[in-house]
Amino acid sequence: MANDALIEFKGVTVAYWQNNMGVFSIKDLITHRKNPFTTKTILHDISFEVKRGECMGVLGRNGSGKSTLLRAIAGVVKPQVGSIHINGSIAPILAIGAGLETELTGYENIELLLSLYGKPRKDVDAIKSIKDFSGLSDDVLRTPTKTYSSGMLARLTFSISVANDSDILIIDEVLAVGDQGFQHKCMDKIYQVKKEGKTILFVSHFPEDVKKLCDTAILLDGGVITHRGGAPEICDLYQKLF
Ligand SMILES: Nc1ncnc2c1ncn2[C@@H]1O[C@H](COP(=O)(O)OP(=O)(O)OP(=O)(O)O)[C@@H](O)[C@H]1O
Ligand SMILES: [Mg+2]
Incomplete structure (x- = not known):
């Protein structure tokens, strides 16, 4: 791995198991004598590097494999090859809402995730800065997150994640459901994270945002990186897909 590379993919193939029989029982498994699961390959032989401080956009049509790529970086899915x-x-x-426990209140989720990040659970300053960034009221944060609207969930998810001072920020389209005020606030925060020299991977269907924020970009199609280069050039290629 090159010294300045923070993320390196080498020949990565990711597949999901797929059940072709719908609901099945152990009896089905025995009587059919065949495995009801097949694998569906989503990412094919992917190789790329992201350097420290690089801000890379990830573009592609629906279903092209962007979220799967980010899940692989986050370690949520493992490569077969x-x-x-x-x-x-x-x-x-x-x-x-990823990472949030729906039965817990906003405050309880904040405390839980702070402790997962290795911070004190009752870190009053951290809790206050997350609350302030989210713009969610005390009343809302005392309510179980299963009652939150999508925008409220996006606010909490984003605010908790950026509070953890990580080296790499991965954002998969979560901003789209926030209202305009929150979207601007999030973009400002992302620019600040970029200025601090952190590495960012940014999935968006808005090429204008990718052009403004990102240095480089990749274009995925059918689980393959078809193009990699400067963000403006890749955004233009993305727009030509439609
Ligand atoms: N858990 C899963 N099991 C089986 N197939 C899956 C699973 N998750 C995603 N897929 C499939 O993987 C392919 C890529 O999905 P992915 O979510 O990575 O696409 P995407 O580029 O993020 O799309 P979008 O722009 O709609 O968010 C799709 O064909 C999808 O049906
Ligand atoms: Mg996706």
Whole structure:
């Protein structure tokens, strides 16, 4: 792995198990005498590096494999073939509400995640800064997160993730459901994280955002990186897909 590379993929193939029989029982398994699962390959032989301080956009049509790529970086899915090396800590914002326990209140989720990040559970300053960034009221944060709207969940997910001072920030489209005020606040925060020299992977269907924020970008199609280069050039290629 090159010294300045924080993320390195070498020949990575990721596949998901797929059940082709719908609901099945142990009896089905015995009588059919065949495995109801097949594998579906999502990412094919992916190789790339992301350097320290690089901000890389990830573009592609729906279903092209962007979220799977980010999940592989975050370690949520493992490659069947190839290797992934990550040289730093990650703040993954993979989906709206990801990592939150729905039965717990906003405050309880904040405390839980702070302790997972190795911080004191009752870190009053950290809790206050997360609350302030989220813009969620005391009343809302005292309510179980299963009652939150998508925008409220996005606010909490983003605010907790960026509070953890990680080397790599991964953002998968979670901003789209926030209102305009929160989207601007999040983009400002992402620019600040970039200025601090952190590494960012940014999935978005808005090429203008990718052009403004990212230095480089990759274009995925059918689970393959078809293009990699400067963000403006890759955004133009993405727009030509439609
Ligand atoms: N858990 C899963 N099990 C089986 N197949 C899956 C699973 N998750 C995703 N897939 C499939 O993997 C492919 C890529 O999905 P992925 O979510 O990575 O795409 P994406 O580029 O993020 O799309 P979008 O722009 O819609 O978010 C799709 O064909 C999808 O159906
Ligand atoms: Mg996705």
